[in-house]
Amino acid sequence: MSLVRVEGLTKHFPVRIGFAGRARVHAVDGVDLEIQEGETFGLVGESGSGKSTLGRCILRLIEPTSGRIWFDGKDLAELHGEELRKTRLRLQIVFQNPVASLDPRMRAGQTIAEPLRVHRGANAQEARAQVQELLRRVGLHPEVADKYPHELSGGQCQRIAVARALALSPRFIVLDEPTSSLDVSVQAQIVNLLKELQAELGLTYLFITHDLALVSYLADRVGVMYLGKLMEVGGAVEVLEHGQHPYTRALRNAVPLPDPERTKAHVPLAGEIPSAQEPPSGCRFRTRCPWAKDRCAAEEPPLRQVGATSVACHFVEEITKEVGT
Amino acid sequence: MRDLSLEFETETGTAKVLDRVTFTIDEGEVFGLVGETGCGKTVTALTILRLLPSNAKIRTGHVTFMGEELLSKTDAEMERLRGTKISMVFQDPATSLNPVFSVGEQITRVVRTHEDVDKEAAEARAVGLFERVGLPDPETVLRSYPHELSGGMQQRVMISMALACRPKLLIADEPTTAVDVTIQAQILDLLMELQREFRLSVLLITHNLGIVAETCQRVGVMYAGALAEVAPTKDLFREPLHPYTQRLLKSLPRPDARGQPLASIPGNVPSLVDPPTGCRYHPRCEFAMKSCSVRRPALLEHRPGHRAACLLYEGVTE
DSSP: OEEEEEEEEEEEEEEEETTTEEEEEEEEEEEEEEEETTOEEEEEOOTTSSHHHHHHHHTTSSOOSEEEEEETTEEGGGOOHHHHHHHHTTEEEEOSOTTTTSOTTSOHHHHHHHHHHHHHOOOHHHHHHHHHHHHHHTTOOGGGGGOOGGGSOHHHHHHHHHHHHHTTOOSEEEEESTTTTSOHHHHHHHHHHHHHHHHHHTOEEEEEESOHHHHHHHOSEEEEEETTEEEEEEEHHHHHHHOOSHHHHHHHHHSOOSOTTOOOOOOOOOSOOOOSSSOOSSSTTGGGOTTOOHHHHHSOOOOEEETTEEEOOTTHHHHHHHHOO | OEEEEEEEEETTEEEEEEEEEOOOOOTTOEEEEEOOTTSSHHHHHHHHHTOOOTTEEEEEEEOEETTEESTTSOHHHHHHHBTTTEEEEOSOHHHHSOTTSOHHHHHHHHHHHHSOOOHHHHHHHHHHHHHHTTOSSHHHHHTOOGGGSOHHHHHHHHHHHHHTTOOSEEEEESTTTTSOHHHHHHHHHHHHHHHHHHTOEEEEEESOHHHHHHHOSEEEEEETTEEEEEEEHHHHHHSOOSHHHHHHHHTSOOGGGTTSOOOOOOSOOOOSSSOOSSSTTGGGOTTOOGGGGTSOOOOEEEETTEEEOOGGGGTOOO
């Protein structure tokens, strides 16, 4: 069953240009997405692709311009007051930079206890007991509760952020680049912790990252975003190792692999990501796509099932026939 | 670089930032220096260029470049060397370019500081370089200010500036960390093309083992200010000797490791003010023996061209 379902989600940010000019940044444009209970859905894309905006819209940390979001069968936009507040406790987020996402003037224990006090009305003693339990769960020593963020390492801070997210027993957690500011050996610790917690507590994750190797290791399904649109969606292995969309192919090709003996057909993608203020007509990837034709500028390709994945490309069958997967 | 030890005076004490660092870079070679945050990679680069902060003290060691000792050169001599014989590309191009001058002014200044040429000749050279590094419409770029260029274009400008006076050694410090992966592939391809064309020696500093695998002939792995291992790239990935390198390689997420926990390294990087005695890695090492906390391992050659600093290979058993 899908725990989270997103339909036609769109977020345009208004921006000012100069004195009187106005424009809209098309951060997310008509995205449909389903996340199954208990799975890790990986959302990959480069900076400016809209992946973080999408994650925040699902939690309604950013109000979407249009589109609908269902959580556990309930339309989040239709919930108000007490019911919205209660439902929201089930959705949590862990941010990219653990040191910046913790209040520098709060001890780690206070940070974790705050949601318990606010939402559960826990008194100091109850909160303390739960904080100890949460610290143990994320693999930290109980005495860390008395430390300030600046006294802790990046990895420890990220464990605190995870403990805070867990405090209210969520079902769904948006993990927004949770390891990208950490070194690989520490990243491995946090990734292992997240996997353990998922198995233990039956959590559902939306894992946002630009790291394809990481997502291929831990995600069940993957969506590839480019300029506010999903280009390809499917099983993690299918998308990341045999993905058919020209952009998925380009990403896969661009990632340097830790294997010096691999000989790779290296054709780097030309050009840069266009402005999201005036995205290209038709297919948004066409300005950098080596296979682009006239139709790509005229007509926007919808996501459609092609083989093992859903792909938004008019010519994907021909490309796959030409170069394989 | 031979036996280089260096300390920083800090408020909390003396940080032993580099500990007897020894390595060589051959002519025309791409040498990678990898390690995690704070292991001393960038300080190593700044030592070669003698651009260290004023609280840095070099305790021992030598840096030799084309047969000449750099540490005994005067400031003026170093000034002449930087940019002409050794140049550097920094991590974040947006902050390494001066925001109030056009990039044309910045690159022509580099050329005219070191060579007796007029403005027109310097600009012509800049345009030629911009073309070579794949900047579209070089004449327009020349008049642009850094904020008008994308991160990828800024890094191409930085590379042009670094190569403007035909250096022998290019130090690239995390040159692609600030850009996206498709732009990273473009920049790395460009650097490698230029390296072959100009027969450059390159010191490539990175934390990304994938980049090392694709670009470097040899590589040094640093941990807490000391070199753990130096080896030809293929040998390092095929048969890493140092326990730190072994763990580091295993901690990389790979699709074929799905379902298994990643190898991580327990604990944290030690403080350099009070580094562990003996081998600096021993408190986190799965093979640590009694001697490891007492005896500092030397960086010895255990396979042809493959050096590692670990007592396991020195016949120590306890």
